[in-house]
Amino acid sequence: MNAEGHINDEPNFLKETGNRTPFSTPENYFNEMESAILSRIANNRSVKPVNKTQWLSIAASFLLIATVAAIVYTQLKTPADLKLSFEETVLTEVDEAVLAEVLEKKQENATTLFENEVMNNVDEQTLIESL
Amino acid sequence: MLETPDAIILAKFRNEVTRHEAFSLLVKTYQQRLYWHIRRIVIDHDDANDIVQDVFIKVWKNLASFREDSKIYTWLYRIATNECITFINRKKLRSIVSLDDLGEKLAEGLTQSAYFDGNKLELKLQQAILTLPSKQRIVFNMKYFEAMKYEDMSKVLGTSTGALKASYHHAVKKIEKYFKEH
Numbered sequence: 337m338n339a340e341g342h343i344n345d346e347p348n349f350l351k352e353t354g355n356r357t358p359f360s361t362p363e364n365y366f367n368e369m370e371s372a373i374l375s376r377i378a379n380n381r382s383v384k385p386v387n388k389t390q391w392l393s394i395a396a397s398f399l400l401i402a403t404v405a406a407i408v409y410t411q412l413k414t415p416a417d418l419k420l421s422f423e424e425t426v427l428t429e430v431d432e433a434v435l436a437e438v439l440e441k442k443q444e445n446a447t448t449l450f451e452n453e454v455m456n457n458v459d460e461q462t463l464i465e466s467l
Numbered sequence: 468m469l470e471t472p473d474a475i476i477l478a479k480f481r482n483e484v485t486r487h488e489a490f491s492l493l494v495k496t497y498q499q500r501l502y503w504h505i506r507r508i509v510i511d512h513d514d515a516n517d518i519v520q521d522v523f524i525k526v527w528k529n530l531a532s533f534r535e536d537s538k539i540y541t542w543l544y545r546i547a548t549n550e551c552i553t554f555i556n557r558k559k560l561r562s563i564v565s566l567d568d569l570g571e572k573l574a575e576g577l578t579q580s581a582y583f584d585g586n587k588l589e590l591k592l593q594q595a596i597l598t599l600p601s602k603q604r605i606v607f608n609m610k611y612f613e614a615m616k617y618e619d620m621s622k623v624l625g626t627s628t629g630a631l632k633a634s635y636h637h638a639v640k641k642i643e644k645y646f647k648e649h
Contacts (some may be wrong), residue, residue, distance in 0.1 A: 346611070347639060347648050353592045355612050358585025359506055365503070365516075370494045373523045374487075380524075 473539045480530050490530075494523055497540070500613075501547050507608045508551040510573045510597070513584045518554055522547045537622055544623040548605060555601050573597050595645035599638055606631055607638040 476496075479489030501522060505513040525546055533542060574594040577583050585593065596604055605624070607617040610631075617628040624631070 349643060350592075350611070350639070353588045355499060356585075356589065357503055357507060357612055358589040358593065359503075359510075359512070360582045360584045361502075361512060362582070364497055366619060369498050369502070369519070370491060373494060373520050373527075374491075376520060376524060377527055463585075 473535070476539065477530070477533065477535065490527060493526070493530075493539070497543055499521075500540075501543055504609070504613065505547055505551055506545065507612060508548075508601075508605055509554060510593075511580070514554065515545065518547070518550050522550055527548075541619055541622040544619075545625075548623060551605070552601065571597075591646065591649065592642070594649075595642040598645055599641060603634050603638045603641075606634045607642070610635050 476489050476493050479485040479492070484490075498519070502515060502519045505518045505522070506512065509515050509518060522543070526543065534560070576595045577590060577593055583590075596607060599607060602624075606620065609620050609623075610617075615623075617631050619629050620626075620631050626634075
């Protein structure tokens with residue numbers, strides 16, 4: 337395992353020491369390593385090779401479920417939706433004549449308010465000139 | 468042992484029928500190199516044995532999705548190195564002694580270990596290496612014992628070759644200082 341060629345470039349104290357790894361292993365360690373690893377894999381059922389496409393399909397499924405859930409949730413809960421259902425209720429439940437009367441009054445009130453605003457805040461001369 | 472080209476191992480592994488054969492080939496090809504790389508970092512044989520097995524199990528789980536933009540060899544080294552760093556950090560957290568004392572403890576353990584067969588100078592070198600910060604230790608080991616090229620080390624450690632050269636230079640200086648003082 338040791339590569340000794342490069343050691344000539346090292347300082348003297350390292351040349352004297354050498355680059356042999358001073359460790360050993362139990363007998364037959366490397367002959368048995370493969371079977372030890374394979375038996376660990378066989379014993380552990382959760383240790384299965386992970387297929388990239390498998391992961392992608394799982395992730396895509398989750399994303400799809402989350403998107404659908406988010407769409408459904410926002411569709412049901414937005415104020416626009418509540419406003420729409422209020423308008424629908426008014427149109428179906430309230431008498432048309434009453435509704436027309438209310439809208440007319442509302443318009444009249446708005447016109448009166450506008451006229452008052454003009455009369456109170458705009459200079460008379462300017463008003464005459466613009467007319 | 469002659470190395471089997473990465474492409475052959477990968478093609479066999481991706482085929483359900485030849486998967487075990489490919490994995491066996493991979494273990495046989497790289498087990499010794501990986502074990503010694505790990506052993507030089509964690510020192511203790513039992514720890515190295517646990518880590519090397521964990522590494523190969525991770526490889527079993529992820530080899531099918533290996534992207535081939537690097538060699539299997541650098542990918543394996545990256546997994547092994549990360550496992551060692553995680554192991555050392557976990558050991559630091561579990562240990563009530565400081566990091567320096569942890570190095571000292573490992574150095575003491577060397578002389579008591581049944582699996583240490585070095586002479587006095589080799590023991591002194593290992594003790595000096597254990598005084599280095601863990602990443603500097605890894606760089607020193609990879610360069611000095613394995614003669615790994617800086618370019619390959621850069622791929623394994625995700626550090627520039629310039630930084631690695633500087634790290635190795637500092638490590639040698641610190642070891643030299645240790646040799647003068649002991």
